[in-house]
Amino acid sequence: MIEDFRIPLGSWIEDGVDALTETLSGFFDVLTILIDAVHGVTTFLFSAPPAPVMIAVLVGIGLLLRGWRFALGSLAGFVLVLGLDQWAAAMDTFSLVLVAAVFAVAIAVPVGIGCARSDTASATVRPVLDFLQTMPPFVYLIPALMLFGLGDVPGVVATVLFAVAPGVRLTELGIRNVDPEIVEAGHAFGSTPGRILRQVQLPLAMPSIMAGVNQVIMLSLSMVVIASMVGAVGLGRPVLQSLSQVDLALGVEAGLSVVIIAIYLDRITASFNQGRGYLGTLLGMFRARRAAAEVVTAEERPTATV
Numbered sequence: 001m002i003e004d005f006r007i008p009l010g011s012w013i014e015d016g017v018d019a020l021t022e023t024l025s026g027f028f029d030v031l032t033i034l035i036d037a038v039h040g041v042t043t044f045l046f047s048a049p050p051a052p053v054m055i056a057v058l059v060g061i062g063l064l065l066r067g068w069r070f071a072l073g074s075l076a077g078f079v080l081v082l083g084l085d086q087w088a089a090a091m092d093t094f095s096l097v098l099v100a101a102v103f104a105v106a107i108a109v110p111v112g113i114g115c116a117r118s119d120t121a122s123a124t125v126r127p128v129l130d131f132l133q134t135m136p137p138f139v140y141l142i143p144a145l146m147l148f149g150l151g152d153v154p155g156v157v158a159t160v161l162f163a164v165a166p167g168v169r170l171t172e173l174g175i176r177n178v179d180p181e182i183v184e185a186g187h188a189f190g191s192t193p194g195r196i197l198r199q200v201q202l203p204l205a206m207p208s209i210m211a212g213v214n215q216v217i218m219l220s221l222s223m224v225v226i227a228s229m230v231g232a233v234g235l236g237r238p239v240l241q242s243l244s245q246v247d248l249a250l251g252v253e254a255g256l257s258v259v260i261i262a263i264y265l266d267r268i269t270a271s272f273n274q275g276r277g278y279l280g281t282l283l284g285m286f287r288a289r290r291a292a293a294e295v296v297t298a299e300e301r302p303t304a305t306v
Contacts, residue, residue: 017143017146017147018146020147021146021147028147028148031148031153032148032153035099035103035152035153035156035157036152036153038099038102039095039096039099039152039153039156042095042098042099043091043092043095045095046091046092046094046095047088047091047092047095051082051087054091055075055078055079055082058074058078058264059071059074059075059078061268062074062264062267062268065268065271065272066267066268066271070267074264077260077263077264078260080256080260081257081260081261084253084256084257085253086235086238086253086254086257089233089234089235089237089238089254089257090234090235090257090260090261092233092234092235093221093224093225093233093234093235093236093258093261094261095234096152096155096156096159096224096227096232096233096234097159097217097220097221097224097261097265099156100155100156100159100160100163100220100223100224101163101213101216101217101220103156103160104159104160104163104164104167104216104220105167105213105216107160107164107167107168108164108165108166108167108168108171108212108216109167109171109209111125111168111171112167112168112169112170112171112172112175112209112212113171113172113175113197115168115171115172116171116172116175116176116201117175117193117197122172125168129165129168129169132161132162132164132165133165133166137158137162137222137223137226138226138229140158140161140162140223141154141158141226141227141229141230144157144158144161144230145230150230150231151230151231151232152231152232152233154227154230154231154232155224155227155228155230155231155232156227156232158223158226158227158230159219159220159223159224159227160220162219162220162223163215163216163217163219163220163223164216166212166215166216166219167212167213167215167216168212169212170208170209170211170212170215171205171208171209171212173208174204174205174206174207174208174209174212175197175201175202175205177205177208178200178201178204178205179204182200182204183196183200183201186199186200210269210270210272213269214266214269214270217265217266217269218262218265218266221258221261221262221265224236225239225258228240235254235257235258235261238250238251238253238254239251239254239255239258242254
């Protein structure tokens with residue numbers, strides 16, 4: 001009967017994960033140690049300094065990259081987080097987002113470059129990216145929990161899987177959109193493909209790549225909150241606690257802290273290609289002086305006589 005027809009896909013995948021756990025247990029142990037070590041270092045860097053010192057550092061970064069208005073807004077936001085008694089959880093969230101984003105970008109950029117240089121690789125990776133982007137985020141927690149147990153590590157792994165896709169897509173898009181005539185000119189002057197990639201394609205594709213990094217960080221932040229369900233630290237824990245206890249006050253405080261961190265990270269990552277803030281002004285002046293010096297040097301070179 002057609003009512004009895006059922007494909008046990010879920011059972012097959014579960015058996016596959018079990019076999020993977022038994023076969024590659026050593027690899028997963030090493031990966032767990034690596035993620036724990038990196039996360040431990042970042043947690044110490046964010047949590048060890050007193051809150052006023054850390055606020056001063058974050059506001060100073062905002063001042064350099066975005067200007068004094070953003071710095072004042074960041075100061076007000078972080079003081080509010082401190083006043084809501086969510087500072088420790090916020091720094092844990094910062095640490096977890098940073099670790100997950102670094103691993104995701106380290107995977108996304110090389111894969112995006114490979115997809116841009118090979119149509120076969122692009123056609124192979126695209127369905128995987130579609131799967132990663134459309135799968136409900138809660139589903140990522142199940143295999144991560146089975147492979148790594150409870151704690152921060154499965155949260156980081158699930159976050160990387162959830163956030164890596166836009167980094168790959170935007171890296172590939174940026175490199176493919178580089179003017180082919182510029183690439184052909186590089187070939188005409190005898191440049192190797194690797195040198196063209198490093199000195200031509202990647203610099204011209206950097207706005208698109210940085211947009212991908214921005215999206216990776218934003219998705220990492222949203223997934224880190226969900227990852228609290230498998231024991232990850234951060235603002236996800238008070239959010240989950242407020243949901244289980246129907247505590248509106250705690251939910252609003254933790255949610256507002258997440259919003260403040262999201263706005264800060266979004267503006268900071270978006271500023272790298274905008275040349276804003278005092279650092280952008282200084283870099284612009286440095287580039288202008290270097291270009292002027294190169295022009296003067298070129299004019300002083302002796303011209304060949306016929």
